[in-house]
Amino acid sequence: MNARDEVLTRLRAARPSGAVTVSRDYDPPAPDGTDLVELLTDRLLDYRATVRRCDAAALPTVLASLLTDASVVVVPPGLPSAWLGGTDVAQLTDDGGLTPGQLDLPGAVVVTGCAIACARTGTIILDAGPDQGRRVLTLVPDRHICVVRVDQVVYGIPEALSRLTDPTRPLTMISGPSATSDIELNRVEGVHGPRHLTIILLLP
Amino acid sequence: MTGTGNIVAALPFPTAAKPKLADSQLRDNLRRATHTIRDKRLRTVAELPEWERLRLAGAAIKDDVLARLPELLVEFEAAATAAGATVHWARDAAEACGIAVDLALSTGTREVVKIKSMATQEIGLNEALEAVGITPIETDLAELIVQLAGDTPSHILVPAIHYNRHQIRELFARRMPGVDLDALTDDPAALAEAARRHLRARFFSARVAISGANFAIAETGTLVVVESEGNGRMCLTLPETLISVVGVEKILPTVRDLDVFLQLLPRSSTGERMNPYTSAWTGVTPGDGPQQVHVILVDNGRSDVLADPVGRQALRCIRCSACLNVCPVYERVGGHAYGSVYPGPIGAILSPQLSGAGANATLPFASTLCGACFEACPVRIDIPEVLVHLRQEIVAAAGATPERAAMRAAAWVLRDRRRYSAALRAARRFAAPLRLVGRPDAVRHLPWPLTRWSASRDTPLPARETFREWWSRERA
Ligand code: SF4
Numbered sequence: 001m002n003a004r005d006e007v008l009t010r011l012r013a014a015r016p017s018g019a020v021t022v023s024r025d026y027d028p029p030a031p032d033g034t035d036l037v038e039l040l041t042d043r044l045l046d047y048r049a050t051v052r053r054c055d056a057a058a059l060p061t062v063l064a065s066l067l068t069d070a071s072v073v074v075v076p077p078g079l080p081s082a083w084l085g086g087t088d089v090a091q092l093t094d095d096g097g098l099t100p101g102q103l104d105l106p107g108a109v110v111v112t113g114c115a116i117a118c119a120r121t122g123t124i125i126l127d128a129g130p131d132q133g134r135r136v137l138t139l140v141p142d143r144h145i146c147v148v149r150v151d152q153v154v155y156g157i158p159e160a161l162s163r164l165t166d167p168t169r170p171l172t173m174i175s176g177p178s179a180t181s182d183i184e185l186n187r188v189e190g191v192h193g194p195r196h197l198t199i200i201l202l203l204p
Numbered sequence: 205m206t207g208t209g210n211i212v213a214a215l216p217f218p219t220a221a222k223p224k225l226a227d228s229q230l231r232d233n234l235r236r237a238t239h240t241i242r243d244k245r246l247r248t249v250a251e252l253p254e255w256e257r258l259r260l261a262g263a264a265i266k267d268d269v270l271a272r273l274p275e276l277l278v279e280f281e282a283a284a285t286a287a288g289a290t291v292h293w294a295r296d297a298a299e300a301c302g303i304a305v306d307l308a309l310s311t312g313t314r315e316v317v318k319i320k321s322m323a324t325q326e327i328g329l330n331e332a333l334e335a336v337g338i339t340p341i342e343t344d345l346a347e348l349i350v351q352l353a354g355d356t357p358s359h360i361l362v363p364a365i366h367y368n369r370h371q372i373r374e375l376f377a378r379r380m381p382g383v384d385l386d387a388l389t390d391d392p393a394a395l396a397e398a399a400r401r402h403l404r405a406r407f408f409s410a411r412v413a414i415s416g417a418n419f420a421i422a423e424t425g426t427l428v429v430v431e432s433e434g435n436g437r438m439c440l441t442l443p444e445t446l447i448s449v450v451g452v453e454k455i456l457p458t459v460r461d462l463d464v465f466l467q468l469l470p471r472s473s474t475g476e477r478m479n480p481y482t483s484a485w486t487g488v489t490p491g492d493g494p495q496q497v498h499v500i501l502v503d504n505g506r507s508d509v510l511a512d513p514v515g516r517q518a519l520r521c522i523r524c525s526a527c528l529n530v531c532p533v534y535e536r537v538g539g540h541a542y543g544s545v546y547p548g549p550i551g552a553i554l555s556p557q558l559s560g561a562g563a564n565a566t567l568p569f570a571s572t573l574c575g576a577c578f579e580a581c582p583v584r585i586d587i588p589e590v591l592v593h594l595r596q597e598i599v600a601a602a603g604a605t606p607e608r609a610a611m612r613a614a615a616w617v618l619r620d621r622r623r624y625s626a627a628l629r630a631a632r633r634f635a636a637p638l639r640l641v642g643r644p645d646a647v648r649h650l651p652w653p654l655t656r657w658s659a660s661r662d663t664p665l666p667a668r669e670t671f672r673e674w675w676s677r678e679r680a
Contacts, residue, residue: 004293007452010507011274016516020268026257026464043477096491100408100442121467121478134492135441135483139434158463167459168287168424168486170493173466175478178434182346182362183369183392185237187474191345191396192403193434193481 030155036119037201040153043122047176048189050198059147059202060086063111066145066198071107074098074141078130079111083147094133103140110141110194117153118160124148124199126172127164135170144194146174149202206560207505209297209327213543213555217566221541233368234538238529244475245526245580251477252467261464263584266520269455270510276422276455277501283425287487289497294327300449300502301332304414307447307498308338313412317403319429319436320344321416322360322523323449323502325545329414340414341406343435345399352379358539358547361473361525366538369395396433403435413439413494417450418522419465420499423458426486427499430469432479440483446494452506453519465522468582472524505558514593518554520583527577527587533570542567549577553590556598565602568594 001009030036041051054062064086067073073084075093084091092098092108103110113131114124124146126132138144154160164171178193189195213220224230249255269276281291294300304324308316316333318324318340330340342351346364350357353375357363364372373390376383376398383398415436419428427448429436440446456462470479488497510516528534528548539547544555544564552571556564568591577587 002293003295003299006295007293007501007503007507008274008277010503011277011452011510014507014511015273016267016271016510016513018271020264020271022261022264022268023257024261026254026261026467028254046477047480104404104408118478123478128489128492135437136492139437139441156463157466158460161459161463161466164459167484168426170486170489171482171484172437173478173482173484174480175476176480178432179480180345180392180396180433181241181474181476182344182349182364182433183372183395184233185240185362185365185474186392187476188392188396190393191400191433191435192343192407192438 027156027158034119034155036153036155037150037203039155040117040119040122040148041201043119044176044197044199047122047179047197049122049176050196051201052198053201053203055203059083059200062200063087063145066200067109067111069107070109070143072105072109074103074108074110074137076110076112076131076133076137078133079113080131083111094137096134098137100136100140103136108141109143109145110137111145111147112138113147113149114152115165116160116163117148118155118157119153120156121175123157123160123173123175125160125164126174127166127169128171129169135172138172138174139193142194143196143198144174145198145200147200147202150204153201206508207296207326207503207558209504211326211505211544211546211555211564212559213564213567215543217541217543217570220543221537221570224537224541229368230366230538231536233366234535236368237362237365238535241475241529245472245529246475248471248475248477252471258464258467259582259584262468262522262582263520265456265461265464266453266583267517269453269457270516270519272457273452273455273510276457277452279422280420280425280455281501283423284427284487284499285425287425289425289487289499292498292500294500294502294504296504297327297502300327300500300504301329303500304329304447304449305332305336305338307445308333308412308414309336311412311445311496313338313410315339315341315406315410316412316414317341317343317406317410317439317443318347319413319415319431319439320347320363321414321449322545323416323451324414325357326451327449327502327504329449341403341410343403343407343439344431345396345433345435348399348403349375352376356540357545359525359528360523360546360548360550361528366540403438407435407438407442410439410443412445412447413443415439415446415448417448417454417499418469419456419462420450420454421456421459421462424486426459426484428462428482428484430466430479430482432474432481434481437481437483440485441493443494445496445498447498447500449500449502451502451504469522469524472522472526472580472582505560508560509554509557512557515553515557515590517585518550518557518590520585521550521554522583523550524582526580526582527585530576530580532572532574532576537570542570549587549591550585553585553587553594556594565598568598
């Protein structure tokens with residue numbers, strides 16, 4: 001018997017019988033009066049991310065002010081072009097061919113949108129949509145600036161996952177800058193992923 | 205088929221534990237680390253009023269998976285294959301290593317980058333790669349520490365928990381090639397920076413990565429890796445070839461089930477609301493990430509564990525390590541004393557079940573049955589229940605020993621309340637002179653046949669009065 005058939009045969013012989021019901025009562029609604037934007041901000045600050053708020057009209061100016069010391073801006077192919085209208089920093093738009101070496105330039109900053117954000121855990125979910133691009137874009141540069149529209153913010157993880165349009169796309173869930181708890185079990189920011197995460201909450 | 209690989213202790217637990225008990229630096233490091241994480245876990249768990257419901261759902265989802273495992277694995281295989289992955293099956297550690305080594309060799313690479321994974325440690329993949337001349341590079345900070353030290357991991361989540369910052373600084377200074385000694389202090393941020401510099405070029409040049417997976421979703425063929433540092437993202441994104449070694453019990457039926465586990469796991473493991481990075485990938489995505497994707501599904505003793513009606517709950521384990529951090533025995537002896545790659549309470553029930561009767565026979569006795577592990581476990585594994593069950597099997601399989609005779613006698617005494625009260629009174633008479641000499645409430649060395657029992661623990665003297673006696677005196 002080959003390995004596949006043997007493993008499956010053993011598991012069939014060993015498994016318990018009887019159906020198991022899973023009760024899905026673990027997803028409470030947000031408590032009355034919860035301000036999702038406030039909650040998300042609180043969580044992000046706890047992870048030592050930087051948080052800004054502005055409306056669409058002010059976004060190019062806010063982005064420009066965040067990019068003053070950038071050497072190059074990495075841009076996913078579908079980022080709205082108006083967003084970077086206020087800055088003259090050199091742009092590197094990904095056509096699918098940018099190499100890790102190009103993305104690793106000192107002072108490189110990547111600007112993206114996101115798919116969804118979960119307020120309760122301070123988590124931004126990227127699904128490689130056109131305004132986020134390939135996974136490597138948000139991984140190699142040392143700074144990531146992510147624009148989150150308020151209508152993308154939900155309360156808990158169950159709702160966040162259920163709002164993903166296609167969970168088989170490459171998913172990256174980000175909760176704060178890269179960190180480690182490996183030394184004496186205390187969280188320290190900054191290992192291999194971006195060491196600086198800035199979230200811009202885009203108000204209507 | 206019983207499991208093989210790094211799950212069998214070379215020494216009986218009491219022998220391995222003894223030198224650890226004498227190492228006060230180790231105990232300090234462990235106490236500080238486990239207490240930090242315990243307190244954090246309690247705080248973030250308390251934030252979720254639905255925590256118990258999440259635990260119940262987590263346990264139920266895993267029980268459902270165990271009941272439907274063959275169908276779900278076939279479903280996973282079909283979905284992952286349709287998405288461009290190649291799925292392999294392995295009966296045991298040697299077969300899994302063989303598949304992974306052949307895949308790595310066929311790329312012509314001389315080194316692979318690795319994401320921390322219990323499954324690859326369990327099957328001994330690093331040793332197998334080294335044997336054919338391929339260098340495995342551990343990229344998780346703690347795994348890197350352990351690898352540079354030529355040591356073995358001592359904790360599921362924080363393999364270098366037995367090192368403090370000063371020791372890590374010394375190790376990096378001596379063993380990390382090209383480390384900048386001027387910038388290297390024992391500040392954790394400086395240590396993390398040194399690891400970043402050391403590994404960055406490796407990530408950019410690596411052609412093959414090896415990972416495990418926290419979850420494998422049957423519905424979609426998706427694999428999920430939960431991590432903190434971004435080394436996982438590097439490995440999952442940059443190389444051309446990705447090989448993931450996955451225990452068969454890691455299956456979840458649907459994407460929706462992730463919502464339970466993405467809440468249970470981070471709070472239970474690092475005590476955070478969410479870990480910094482979680483990656484999910486489904487087969488191959490053209491233009492994004494590895495274009496050669498392999499999944500190796502490993503049994504290695506799990507089907508045997510599944511066959512035991514009491515012991516099978518150990519297969520619910522999501523390797524969060526909460527049970528280690530609350531265990532009074534683990535806190536004193538550390539992970540190495542358990543021999544297997546699975547230490548602590550979960551190791552005491554999982555390793556002997558995976559490896560089969562005989563090997564690891566002392567592990568189920570490495571516990572005080574205090575129950576803290578069950579309270580902490582996010583998938584409600586009743587570890588004390590399984591420990592007692594395994595002890596009974598081991599005692600039944602062994603011949604008469606002093607311990608066995610003592611256990612039999614204890615069972616006889618405990619079955620009857622009058623016998624129990626009489627035994628307690630006798631014990632108090634025996635203990636009275638001891639109170640005059642040593643510590644007022646404990647004795648270090650018991651006479652034979654209990655010498656071995658007391659070799660590594662103090663034995664509390666019986667209370668001067670039992671609760672029952674106090675109650676009848678006060679209330680009568
Ligand atoms: S047994 Fe429970 S607490 Fe221990 S590692 Fe596994 S899931 Fe976590």
